[in-house]
Structure formats: structure tokens, C-alpha cells
Amino acid sequence: MNLDQLGNLFILYGLNVLYALAMLLIGWWIAGLVERLVLRGLGSTRRVDSTVAGFLASIARYGILVFVGVAVLQRFGIQTTSIIAVLGATSLAVGLALQGTLSNVAAGVMLLLFRPFKVGDAVEVGGQSGTVKALSLFTTELAAGDNVQVLMPNGRVWGAPIVNKSVYGTRSFAFALELKPDADIEGVMEKALAFLRGDPRVSQSPGPSASIAKLGLDRVEIGFSGWAAAGDAGGVRGDLIRRLREMVRDPQSAPVPGVSQTAAPVEPAAAAAPEIPAKAPRRPRASLSQP
Template structure:
């Protein structure tokens, strides 16, 4: 069997010229398109930031635009290869339906992400308790929420878990109430204790002037008389004020001779000489 090498070579060259050019153009469309998508998404993010749009909403919108544009770039690259894009779109639609049924959890996370953006129970920078974890919200993406804990651990929680439970947002309100429980012995003069607690709160600079301050006996416990101390501070000052008041109570009570009872155990040993004879 004789093979016309020249003919085969010419056919191979023709195929390479046709399909090689198509493949090269498809790669160029994909690479350039991906670069353009990146530029556009960053420009949108910057524009939203300049307009003082909430970082949570800005990040969410940027992600949506990026993935939608990348889908168009992918379809355009396939079209350059000669693939019927109408069929691809139909196939992608059918596949999307099948994948959607298989990945109902992911769709639930996406829907929860949309709800979080719409109702905004928390924002980037808020300190929250959600999904079994607590920390500062670093990012709310399409499918998950990222928290940074006080000890610098990153916690990634699915949006469905965040929206499916209680969300405690400690940063949403401008001010918070500090609650302290202080126990003193039954022999203490309650009037003196109340005066000292009022003075401690009054001398704390972070306590908001004009807000209600409560110092009252809250419980007659087994070994102590418990006072409740309540005052208001700006939300960022909550923990510094809480720690400062606790320390000042101990220092002041020690100076004034006010006893703070603590749990004690008395051990009695009965020695009987006859039993050891």
C-alpha cells in the first residue's frame, strides 16, 4: 500500500493551520478575557469602595460580577473552537439543574449569603457569635462567612449555618451595659459598700455620663451578699472597662477593709489514742 507522504503532510499542515489557529485564539480569548474580568471586577470593587458602599455588599457584588463574566469568557473560548455555544448553554443549564439538585446545601449557602447581604445582620468588622463560633467578621462571601477569633484563629462557617441559628452581634449598637456581680461578707456595712461601688463607677472615665448606673443588692447567697453593678459604656470600651472595674473593686475593698468571701474548706481530724494502740 503506497502512502502519499506529501499529501499526508499537506493535510496535517492544513489541520494544524486551521485547528492550531482556533486553539491559539481560544487560549488568547481565555487569557485576555480572564485579565479583563480581573480588571473590571477590581475597578467595580474600587468604585464601590469610593462610594462608601458597605464592604460586605461590595465584596459580594464583586464576586458575582467576576464569576458571571468568567462564564461568558469560557463560552466565548469554546465558541472559537467551533463548539456550538447554544448547545453548550443548554447543556450547562441542564447540568446546572442536576448539579443544583445534587448540591442543595451549596445553594442553601448561596441563598443564605443573599439574605445576609439583604438584611445585614452583621457586617465586616463586627464582633459576632454565629454558627457555633465567635469572632470578628472578616469576609462574607457567596457561600461562607469568615470569622477571626480573639486568639487569631480563622473560622470558616457556611452561610446556611450562620443564618440558620441565632446571631449575636456585639458591635451593632453604639453602647453596651457592663454588668458586674460583687460579693461581700454578711458582716459588711451594706451602705458603705454601696457608696464605695458608686464612687468606683463615678471615677471610671469610660463610663458614659448621664446614663443610668445601678448598684443594688441582688442576692443573699450562701456565704455572701451579692451586689449587682451596672453602667453604660461605648461598645469598644466594654472589655477594658469591665476589667478595670473588677480590678478597682478588689483594690478599693482591700483598702477599706471590706471582705470579699471565698470558698473555704475546714478539715477536722479526730485523734483517738485508744484506736491507735
């Protein structure tokens, strides 16, 4: 091999290296531009969550980079068909090994696309209940009632029934109270209804209701129900239970808002007549007789 051939090879491969570097730089710039365009386009609509937008933008960016990498390899004369086949087989093996993880990613994408709940909603899913704190591609974070963090895989969340307690503006609350048959059932119902009607958190259309749910020989069950805002239903039910407990424990000491409880006027007792002291009986005077 003479110097001319070496020079030609150097020029050829040197130009290929320059072309490859130029393709990499241009491909990198195009990938970043496409990523920004996808983020901007998906961010302009409220139907797509920001996490889903970032995930799709990343897929678009890395797809362009993979295409640029294959083009660079072909520029150097490397047969990419066998490389693509090896990559496909490797991807299949990795996909089978990470089947659970990929199912969680797919479930996360479905949750973010259809959005059966959002951050801040109170939900029951997969045997767990709490408030949604975060939603990612792999897990869903809940805060339980005692403020304990619960991390659930998205595959378990998507494949289970979802009970969303915050999707509607109002919620109903109910409570059942058992009393003895000889108790003042009508009085308890009237006072409880007055309490619910006087609470501003309780919706008055439809208004609260109270009725006898069950009637037995040894007990009577009264059912109370009403409507309130989703965030106030639990508090109203708790206050109702506390008030009913006070009524049952001491019926006379449980005031009801909006109901005046004045005692009946007591008539003054008649003035007792002054006691007249009895006069002492007169003793008969002894008469002196003259002999």
C-alpha cells in the same frame, strides 16, 4: 469532488474560522469591558461589598463568554440545542452534588449584600464568638478570644441568630457581688460608685448605678451596672471586679479615686505632771536630859 468544490469548501470554512476568531476576540473584549463597568458601577456605592461586586462582575463576564461560544458553534453549523440540554442536565447534577457548597455561596452573597456585620465587629454566631477578620463567598473567618482562627461556613452563619456587639457605639456592663449580711454594704456600694464615676471610660449619662438585687438570710447580692464604649465595656467590668475584690479582702486598703481618705487628727496626749519625790520622814531627835 473536484478542485473547485474543495476550493469553495476551503473558502467557506476558512471564512467561518476567521469569523469565529473575530467573534471570540470581540466577545472577549466586550466581556472584559462589561466586567470593568460592573466593578466600577458597584464600587461607586458603599452598600455593595467589594467581594459581591467582583462576584457579580465575574458572572457578567462569563455569561457573555458563554453566549459568544454558543454563537461560534452555530457559525460552524453545530446544533447547540442538544449541547445546551446536556449542559443543563450536567449543571443540575453538579448542583445537586454540590448543594451544600452552593448554599454557602448563596449565603455568602446574602451576607455581603445585607451586611449584618462587617470586618472588625465582635459577634456571636453559631455557638462561636469572636472578632470578624474576613468574609468570603464560602466562609466567615472569626478570631476567638484567645486569638484562634475559626472558619465557619456561610450557610451556618446565615441560618443562625447573629449577635453583633459592635453595631452600636456603647454597651452596658454589669456585675453582681455577694456579701454577708453583716458586711459594710453601703460602704462597698459608695466606693464602687465613686470608682465608676471617676473612670473616664464610663459614660456619665446615664451614669453608673448600684443596688441591692437580692436579700437573703445568709447573703446579700449587690448589682452594679453602667455604660461604656463597645471596646471598653469588658475592660471596665474587669477593673471593677478587681477593685471590688480588693475592697472585700481589705476594706481599708482600697483607695477610691476622687474621694479623699484622710485620717482623723489625733489629739496630743496631755503632758504628765512631773513626779515630786516624796520627802523622807524626819526621824525624831533624841533629847538629852540633864540629871
